[in-house]
Amino acid sequence: MTSATDPLPLPAVPRLIATDLDGTLLRDDKSVSDRTIAALAAAEEAGIEVFFVTGRPARWMDVVSAHVHGHGLAICANGAAVVDLHAGGKVLEVRALERSVALDVVRTLRDAAPGTSFAVELTTGIHYEPDYPPFHLDPGATVAAAEKLLDEARPDAGAPVIKLLAHHPQLTPDGFLTLARTAAGELASFTRSSPTALLEVSGLGVSKASTLALCCAQRGISSDEVVAFGDMPNDVEMLTWAGTSYAMGNAHPDVIAAASGRTVANNEDGVAVVIEQILKNV
Incomplete structure (x- = not known):
């Protein structure tokens, strides 16, 4: 090097x-x-x-x-x-990350790492679950369960999902990334850029x-x-x-x-x- x-x-x-x-x-x-x-x-x-x-x-x-x-x-x-x-x-x-795939990731990580909370980044803005660390830069976000946020019947269902975020309050950042890739790596692409246990999930291959x-x-x-x-x-x-x-x-x-x-x-x-x-x- x-x-x-x-x-x-x-x-x-x-x-x-x-x-x-x-x-x-x-x-x-x-x-x-x-x-x-x-x-x-x-x-x-x-x-x-x-x-x-x-x-x-x-x-x-x-x-x-x-x-x-x-x-x-x-x-x-x-x-x-x-x-x-x-x-x-x-x-x-x-x-985009397909909503059905994002839901599969949510379900898989809830089972593999209980205590995980989620946020959904759309092209129109971000929304997150009650236990997810709040986004102070986005005061207009909807706060609801990920399953509701990803519901294709929602008014904003036409807005593409560009990223799913997953946060865990206790796991180490690298440990959470390894766990997620092992549990759901065939569904989507997992990475991280935060010093905390916050994962960023994109469509497979993105x-x-x-x-x-x-x-x-x-x-x-x-x-x-x-x-x-x-x-x-x-x-x-x-x-x-x-x-x-x-x-x-x-x-x-x-x-x-x-x-x-x-x-x-x-x-x-x-x-x-x-x-x-x-x-x-x-």
């Missing part, structure tokens, strides 16, 4: 940079540093596209919406949605990597022409897929193992450090 201070692996000049947000591009206070803003702008000016690839829903993209340049696109909800940030976060493509691959194919960009950055398990597939990838200095051990390189922590502008090195070769 190389570090940010070693010579860059090929390609020296990529066509696309794909970066996670929380714990990666963003500092812990959720800000984008001046150094990082300048690096992103310089990359775009050099003809390198920058894609934000995050677990966040479209409505939480205000932290970086001002820093998207030409294309305006971002990949949200761990690959379940492609959005246009130039159009206020308009959802352009959805890779990930940051698979949606990024689709976006790159539309542009004639190969994986070898992509440099990716991440810090948590929901980034592992993307870092493995990209020809060159960097784990942040603050990254989860699984991310460090998956990446081809390592940079400094998010609070030290680790993404900007690498972009600056890339641009020296332009």
